[in-house]
Amino acid sequence: MKRLFALLCLLLVGTLHATTPLPGDSIYQLNAQLTDQGGKTWPLDARRGQVQLVAMFYSSCSMVCPMIVDTMKLTQKSVDEADRDRLGLLLISFDPARDSVEALRQYAERRKLDAPRWTLARAEPVATRQLAALLGVQYRPLPDGDFNHSSELLLLDPDGRIVARTNIIGRLDPEFAQAVDKALHASSN
Numbered sequence: 001m002k003r004l005f006a007l008l009c010l011l012l013v014g015t016l017h018a019t020t021p022l023p024g025d026s027i028y029q030l031n032a033q034l035t036d037q038g039g040k041t042w043p044l045d046a047r048r049g050q051v052q053l054v055a056m057f058y059s060s061c062s063m064v065c066p067m068i069v070d071t072m073k074l075t076q077k078s079v080d081e082a083d084r085d086r087l088g089l090l091l092i093s094f095d096p097a098r099d100s101v102e103a104l105r106q107y108a109e110r111r112k113l114d115a116p117r118w119t120l121a122r123a124e125p126v127a128t129r130q131l132a133a134l135l136g137v138q139y140r141p142l143p144d145g146d147f148n149h150s151s152e153l154l155l156l157d158p159d160g161r162i163v164a165r166t167n168i169i170g171r172l173d174p175e176f177a178q179a180v181d182k183a184l185h186a187s188s189n
Helices: 002-019 064-078 081-086 101-111 125-135 174-187
Strands: 033-036 041-043 051-057 087-093 118-122 139-141 147-149 153-156 162-166
Touching (some): 081 087, 081 174, 087 125, 101 118, 153 174, 162 174
Parallel strands (some): 051 087, 087 118
Antiparallel strands (some): 033 118, 051 153, 139 147, 153 162
16 A cells, blocks of 8 residues: 555656746756667656756767766765765767767767766757757867867756856866755755
């Protein structure tokens, strides 16, 4: 009986959450489709309901993007082990021309970014540009195929609002790590 009650409560909460309007400042307002390293396509708002650590990157980058990934790993590792499964890790490519599903899969394998905890995704060019604008990430292609881009990690609350950001890359930003902990604890209440 307790299991049935718990299941009904979960279903009710899920239904209420799905029907609750998104806040006006939610990035999930953007109607964008992403495709992950497993080839699955899903709407951006499918991430709703979980605290997210988000960054934009491109897989052929050999300098800054690996540091972004390392910083995400350090930030994830700073979270209490009991809370780590409640933190989504999302890397979105701003090079959809070269970052195919296969390229994202290979990058995830090389960097040991295991699904489902880590999601590497791509979107169509227009949606990529719109998403970058919402996140405040700037990028531009260079003639040699590389990109000039800003480097930051963003923290989204379960409704897709940006609640913290850091441009400290290559090491843990203690203030940002505290914001992640705070967001995770707030989402569990």
